[in-house]
Amino acid sequence: MRLVTWNVNSLNARLPRVEEWLAEVQPDVVCLQETKLADDAFPALTFEAMGYSSAHHGQGQWNGVAILSRVGLDDVVANFAPGVEPDHEARIVTATCGGIRVSSVYVPNGRALDHEHYRYKLGWLDRLHRHLELDASPDGQVVVAGDFNIAPGDADVHDPAAYVGATHVSDAERARLASLEAWGLVDLVRARVDADRVYSWWDYRAGDFHQGRGMRIDLVLGTAAVRDRLAWCVVDRNARKGKQPSDHAPVVVDLSD
DNA sequence: ATGGTTGTTGCACAA
Numbered sequence: 206m207r208l209v210t211w212n213v214n215s216l217n218a219r220l221p222r223v224e225e226w227l228a229e230v231q232p233d234v235v236c237l238q239e240t241k242l243a244d245d246a247f248p249a250l251t252f253e254a255m256g257y258s259s260a261h262h263g264q265g266q267w268n269g270v271a272i273l274s275r276v277g278l279d280d281v282v283a284n285f286a287p288g289v290e291p292d293h294e295a296r297i298v299t300a301t302c303g304g305i306r307v308s309s310v311y312v313p314n315g316r317a318l319d320h321e322h323y324r325y326k327l328g329w330l331d332r333l334h335r336h337l338e339l340d341a342s343p344d345g346q347v348v349v350a351g352d353f354n355i356a357p358g359d360a361d362v363h364d365p366a367a368y369v370g371a372t373h374v375s376d377a378e379r380a381r382l383a384s385l386e387a388w389g390l391v392d393l394v395r396a397r398v399d400a401d402r403v404y405s406w407w408d409y410r411a412g413d414f415h416q417g418r419g420m421r422i423d424l425v426l427g428t429a430a431v432r433d434r435l436a437w438c439v440v441d442r443n444a445r446k447g448k449q450p451s452d453h454a455p456v457v458v459d460l461s462d
Numbered sequence: 463a464t465g466g467t468t469g470t471t472g473c474a475c476a477a
Contacts, residue, residue, distance in 0.1 A: 214468075214469070214477085215468090215469055215470075217469095217470095218468085218469065218470095239469095239477090241469075241470070265470095265471085266469095266470055266471075267470075267476080314476080314477065316476080316477090354477095408467080408477085409466080409467040409468050409469095409477090410465080410466030410467045410468085411465070411466040413466085413467095449468090452467090452468075452477080
């Protein structure tokens with residue numbers, strides 16, 4: 206099974222590139238973030254024609270997450286699971302695809318350590334942990350994939366010194382990620398790729414992509430049962446090149462059957 | 463050099 210995650214930064218602006226990339230890469234399960242669409246504007250028929258069932262949780266203009274699957278799509282939960290305080294923004298959708306409980310997540314950016322949005326981010330990550338406790342089992346096949354807006358370690362940041370005091374690298378954010386790992390999730394790319402400078406996001410400005418100034422903030426987390434199936438993975442930085450790219454590259458994970 | 467770009471029912475703000 207090929208599972209991917211991609212923050213497309215507006216599906217409206219990105220649909221031609223997304224269609225082209227899906228046709229080339231042929232993933233079975235696709236987690237999308239920042240569709241920036243209302244549910245009635247989501248191009249479900251376009252994906253259906255390519256063989257994908259889909260579940261979209263959107264609000265229009267900002268945020269919006271989706272899961273596409275050609276290996277089944279059942280038991281969809283938009284927002285956090287019942288029992289968790291609902292998010293007022295569209296940042297998580299969950300479905301069972303090919304026997305894996307999959308969540309597509311767009312973790313709040315946080316903006317700055319002294320910003321209210323940062324408190325929202327930390328609380329959101331706590332709610333994600335609670336969501337997993339209610340919706341999934343660490344002993345099962347579970348994947349949480351998306352834009353976490355957290356660089357797990359300094360090896361995931363092009364210039365750690367430049368990010369001291371910034372969001373994405375703070376102890377509190379990394380502690381939330383560690384809490385998800387303590388529940389039973391593993392960072393699949395880090396488990397497989399022993400290298401620095403593997404990034405998934407580059408600022409549009411100042412030629413950051415060309416200069417290699419990026420961060421790895423798009424993650425595929427999986428339980429031990431998923432990690433044991435891990436056959437191959439890559440961040441497809443080619444998708445960050447060319448005309449009208451997203452500022453994020455897709456992350457590709459191949460699992461053995 | 464706190465610069466630069468892209469997206470949004472934009473005309474500022476989020477990323």
